[in-house]
Amino acid sequence: MASRLASKSPAATLVKDSAAAALVAALLALPLLGFRMTDTARGLVLDYRFPLVLWSAGVVFAGRLLFTLAGAAIGRRLAARPPRAAARRWPLSGGRGRALAGWAMVGFALVLPLTPFGDRNLVDKATLLLIYIMLGWGLNIVVGLAGLLDLGYVAFYAVGAYSYALLSQAFGLSFWLCLPIAGLMAATFGMVLGFPVLRLRGDYLAIVTLGFGEIIRVVLLNWQSLTGGPDGVYDIKRPSFFGLPFSAFAPEGHQTFAQFFGLAYSPNQRIYFLYYLILILALATNLFTLRIRRLPIGRAWEALREDEIACRSLGINPTKTKLSAFAIGAMFAGFAGSFFATRQGFISPESFTFIESAIILSIVVLGGMGSQVGIVLAAVLLVGLPEWFRDLQLYRMLAFGGAMVLIMLWRPRGLLAHRDPTILLADHPAPSPADPTAPSEVSP
Amino acid sequence: MDYFLQQLINGLTLGSIYGLIAIGYTMVYGIIGMINFAHGDLYMVGAFISMIAFMLLAVLGITSVPLALALVLVMAMLFTAVYGWAIERIAYRPLRGSFKLAPLISAIGMSIVLENYVQIAQGARVKPMQPLIQGGFDLSLQPGHHTSLSLLQILIMLLTVGLMAVFSWIITKTPLGRAQRATEQDMTMATLLGVNVDRIISATFIIGACLAAVAGLMVTLYYGVIDFYIGFIAGMKAFTAAVLGGIGSLPGAMLGGLLIGLIEAFWSGYFSIEYKDVATFGILVMVLIFRPTGLLGKPEIEKV
Numbered sequence: 001m002a003s004r005l006a007s008k009s010p011a012a013t014l015v016k017d018s019a020a021a022a023l024v025a026a027l028l029a030l031p032l033l034g035f036r037m038t039d040t041a042r043g044l045v046l047d048y049r050f051p052l053v054l055w056s057a058g059v060v061f062a063g064r065l066l067f068t069l070a071g072a073a074i075g076r077r078l079a080a081r082p083p084r085a086a087a088r089r090w091p092l093s094g095g096r097g098r099a100l101a102g103w104a105m106v107g108f109a110l111v112l113p114l115t116p117f118g119d120r121n122l123v124d125k126a127t128l129l130l131i132y133i134m135l136g137w138g139l140n141i142v143v144g145l146a147g148l149l150d151l152g153y154v155a156f157y158a159v160g161a162y163s164y165a166l167l168s169q170a171f172g173l174s175f176w177l178c179l180p181i182a183g184l185m186a187a188t189f190g191m192v193l194g195f196p197v198l199r200l201r202g203d204y205l206a207i208v209t210l211g212f213g214e215i216i217r218v219v220l221l222n223w224q225s226l227t228g229g230p231d232g233v234y235d236i237k238r239p240s241f242f243g244l245p246f247s248a249f250a251p252e253g254h255q256t257f258a259q260f261f262g263l264a265y266s267p268n269q270r271i272y273f274l275y276y277l278i279l280i281l282a283l284a285t286n287l288f289t290l291r292i293r294r295l296p297i298g299r300a301w302e303a304l305r306e307d308e309i310a311c312r313s314l315g316i317n318p319t320k321t322k323l324s325a326f327a328i329g330a331m332f333a334g335f336a337g338s339f340f341a342t343r344q345g346f347i348s349p350e351s352f353t354f355i356e357s358a359i360i361l362s363i364v365v366l367g368g369m370g371s372q373v374g375i376v377l378a379a380v381l382l383v384g385l386p387e388w389f390r391d392l393q394l395y396r397m398l399a400f401g402g403a404m405v406l407i408m409l410w411r412p413r414g415l416l417a418h419r420d421p422t423i424l425l426a427d428h429p430a431p432s433p434a435d436p437t438a439p440s441e442v443s444p
Numbered sequence: 445m446d447y448f449l450q451q452l453i454n455g456l457t458l459g460s461i462y463g464l465i466a467i468g469y470t471m472v473y474g475i476i477g478m479i480n481f482a483h484g485d486l487y488m489v490g491a492f493i494s495m496i497a498f499m500l501l502a503v504l505g506i507t508s509v510p511l512a513l514a515l516v517l518v519m520a521m522l523f524t525a526v527y528g529w530a531i532e533r534i535a536y537r538p539l540r541g542s543f544k545l546a547p548l549i550s551a552i553g554m555s556i557v558l559e560n561y562v563q564i565a566q567g568a569r570v571k572p573m574q575p576l577i578q579g580g581f582d583l584s585l586q587p588g589h590h591t592s593l594s595l596l597q598i599l600i601m602l603l604t605v606g607l608m609a610v611f612s613w614i615i616t617k618t619p620l621g622r623a624q625r626a627t628e629q630d631m632t633m634a635t636l637l638g639v640n641v642d643r644i645i646s647a648t649f650i651i652g653a654c655l656a657a658v659a660g661l662m663v664t665l666y667y668g669v670i671d672f673y674i675g676f677i678a679g680m681k682a683f684t685a686a687v688l689g690g691i692g693s694l695p696g697a698m699l700g701g702l703l704i705g706l707i708e709a710f711w712s713g714y715f716s717i718e719y720k721d722v723a724t725f726g727i728l729v730m731v732l733i734f735r736p737t738g739l740l741g742k743p744e745i746e747k748v
Contacts, residue, residue: 027526031493031519032565035500039569046499149545196733204732206479206548207683211725214680222718354676358552365549398560404553405535412539412546 018064025060029053102373109279113272120268125387127275127343131336132383134282136363136375138332141289143361144370145298146325147305148198149206152213153360155193156186156330158220158352160337165233165347166226175239175342179335186334187327194326198319213357220349232348238270239277239342246270274343281339285332286372292328301325359383359400366407368414377415381407446589451713452706453583457597457666459705460604464659465682466689466697467611468652474628474692475648476540481551482531484679485558486653490524490660491670492562495573498664509576520657527558528653529646537642555675562672570671573664600662607658608698611651615694620647628692677721681708684728690741699739 033056036047112118112126135157142150163182167173173181197208220227227233238246244257246269257273258265292298300321304311308318341347363382367374382403386396407415465487472480497516506512535550580594615621626634627644635641663678664670685704689696704724711723731738 024526024530027523028530031496031523032489032562035496037496037499037566037571039567044499044571044573046496046503149548197729200732200736204687204736207687208729208732210680211684211728215722215725218719218722355556358556362549362552365545369545394560394564397556398564401553401556401558401560405550405557408546408550408553409535409538412542 014065014068017068018061021064022057022061026053026057029056105373105376106283113275120271123268123271123275125384127271127278128387129379129384130275130278130282131340131343132360132363133376133379134278134285134336134339135333135360136367136379137282137285137289137372138329138336139360139364140367140370140372140375141292141301141332142325142329143364145289145293145305146301146322148322148326149361150209150326150329151206151354151357151361152209152211152216153329153333154352154354154357155209155213155216156190156333157337157340157356158216158349159186159189159330160334161341161347161352162220162227162233162337163334164338165236165341168237169233169235172237175237175338179338182338183331183334186337187331190327190330191323194323194330195319198322198326210354210357213352213354217349217352217354220352227349230348230350232346232350233341234346236341236345236347238345239274241273246273274339278336278339278343281335285335288332289372297321297324362404366404366414368411368416371414371416374414374416381415446585446591447713449583449585450591451709453591453593453597454713455706455709456702457600457705458709459702460600461659461662461666461701462678462682462685462704463698463701464604464607464655464662465678466685466701467694468656469679469683470686470689470691470694470697471624471648471652473686475624475631475645476536476547478536478547479551479683480536480649480652481548481679482535482554482558483652483656484677484682485555485562485675486524486528486531487656487660487663487678487682488670488672488675489527489558489562490520490653490657491664491674492566492571492660492672493523493657494520494661494664495571495670498573498576512576517658517661520661521654524653524657524660525650528649528656531558532646532649537645540645555679559672559675566672568672570669573668573670575668576665596665600666603658603662607655611655612694614651620644624648681721681724684724687738688728688731690738693738693740693742696738696740 030053034048034050034053036049037044038047109126109130113123135153139150139153142148142153160182163185164175164178167178167181168175193209193212197205200208221230223229240246241257244255244260246257256265257263257269263269293302300311300316303314304316304318304321311321312318340351344351359382363375363378366382367376367378382400386400465484468483468486469480472478472483494516497519498512501512501515506515531554535554536547539547539550577596577599578594580592580597583591583593585591615624623634623639623644624647626637626639627641631641634644659678660670663674681704682701685700686697687700688703689698689700704727707727708720708724712720715723
């Protein structure tokens with residue numbers, strides 16, 4: 001941009017450029033913003049809103065002008081600086097710094113309900129956020145470590161949720177018993193679905209997993225006798241604290257949590273309990289990932305992600321290795337799913353649409369594939385922030401989609417893109433991450 | 445037999461629509477190797493623009509159906525093409541040659557943006573339209589049965605065949621098509637030989653958007669109702685069609701589209717309408733397992 005401005009008449013070029021952008025904006029806005037089909041008693045009627053078209057053109061013109069000017073100014077300043085300063089690193093890019101940030105986050109999460117601003121509402125939102133963080137960490141095993149693009153992760157989340165809901169309703173099993181069963185069910189589903197498709201190429205795998213996600217949702221929607229169809233399952237049992245329920249009154253011969261500990265009953269107790277429960281589940285997922293990366297199987301995943309042919313020649317069985325990643329990722333989604341069911345008390349296929357898969361995958365990719373702290377940041381950005389603006393329901397998803405595009409344009413490798421290799425030869429310096437501007441493989 | 449024939453006609457009509465969308469996926473995949481996730485939403489945008497254009501023409505007092513159809517076709521293609529071009533320019537071009545998943549995420553984001561933009565701009569309610577083209581032929585073979593082929597179905601199939609002919613001509617005979625094929629084979633080499641790759645990729649998105657707009661127009665006429673969410677499921681089926689036919693192959697996309705349409709029609713006709721999407725994806729999975737390159741795709745050899 002700066003070089004183009006340096007040509008003969010920078011001002012004229014700039015204005016022309018902005019005018020072109022404004023023209024495109026007007027053309028985009030004209031059919032869909034300029035006209036509106038309004039429902040009336042006589043059917044659809046066309047309304048005209050041409051000022052909106054002019055507004056969008058004007059905003060784009062001004063925006064383009066300002067951004068180009070600002071970009072040129074920043075470019076000049078960067079050019080004036082010594083080159084080392086220009087190539088500054090992301091503040092959390094070092095391994096030590098990131099570990100420190102991670103511990104700080106864990107500490108913050110632990111004390112959050114005790115702080116003065118940790119009221120019921122905030123803790124509830126943090127619980128939701130933690131579900132997404134846990135799902136992000138679970139999917140990270142599949143996408144970040146093993147490099148398998150899974151667009152239907154929400155299917156396993158649904159399997160976990162329905163497993164718990166149906167088991168607890170049909171057999172009266174408790175949450176704690178169902179949690180491992182739900183994880184196992186989801187992992188089994190992962191194996192069954194994964195086995196035939198894991199030898200497919202990346203993009204095909206993505207689309208097949210997307211298809212599976214939809215199939216599971218359609219089955220949940222239509223298998224009325226088992227899943228209740230679109231009405232879902234309700235009155236799902238709430239979890240108890242080692243058999244002590246969080247309710248105002250205990251059933252005959254039992255004690256509630258509050259009675260046992262001699263506390264006054266408060267509905268907040270359950271909310272805080274759920275918060276700590278998902279915190280523990282999420283941290284377990286994280287710990288598992290961190291540890292398994294050091295085990296042969298974790299190393300095999302990462303090796304497979306980097307080069308499948310090389311792995312094969314080194315005697316790694318790609319199908320088994322991929323399948324294990326797929327199943328373990330699915331298992332964590334199953335855990336998260338049964339937690340979701342117990343927290344909501346009600347589940348329906350509505351909660352397991354493709355958009356959820358897209359959100360979880362974006363969290364992983366925006367976080368910088370494979371970076372555990374990055375996933376937390378991305379989840380806060382994509383799920384936490386919009387959650388605070390729930391009043392602007394209509395514009396929330398628009399902003400969400402826009403943020404996905406903008407973050408990708410800004411940092412195509414994710415927020416925390418730098419990743420230290422798990423293992424290094426002693427003499428060799430760490431290889432620099434691949435230059436994002438270098439041309440990568442384009443399909444042949 | 446009558447019932448079979450009816451499902452065949454319905455399936456071919458539906459398949460034509462899927463095929464037109466599938467071409468957009470397959471072309472983009474062939475050239476830049478990305479799944480243009482927002483393509484299904486372009487089809488939705490095309491449907492909305494078509495409906496608005498019809499209403500506008502009605503306000504302007506143009507009542508001749510062929511004239512209105514031609515004008516709407518042009519308008520829908522034109523404006524949807526601007527959308528296709530802008531999406532590539534804003535969300536994909538800066539990411540070209542970047543990390544492999546980045547364009548996919550950007551495309552998913554773009555798809556969410558388009559859906560919500562249309563929802564905000566036009567409202568979430570389903571938009572109905574009066575049937576514009578009525579009448580048809582009775583093809584009943586046996587008395588007491590009923591098989592019909594409507595004018596609209598004939599129009600959809602003819603338009604698809606016509607567009608396919610024009611499109612094949614563009615790809616095989618014109619300089620643009622030659623440049624496109626060159627870019628598809630080797631982008632670097634094409635650049636070295638003086639092909640303006642940026643322009644070719646833009647052209648690809650524009651052509652894809654035009655075909656999606658036609659599909660959107662057809663679906664508006666055929667079903668008579670549209671909403672902001674139609675792009676997702678149709679886009680997914682069209683992508684399935686592209687993979688089924690062999691991604692990157694243009695005749696394959698059309699063939700895949702027709703097959704998906706037929707599978708859907710016959711499954712809904714003979715088994716259950718609720719599980720028609722399951723049938724589609726089930727067949728996709730089968731094809732990928734037993735013939736991963738699709739029906740007409742070339743096998744891909746991975747080199748070290």
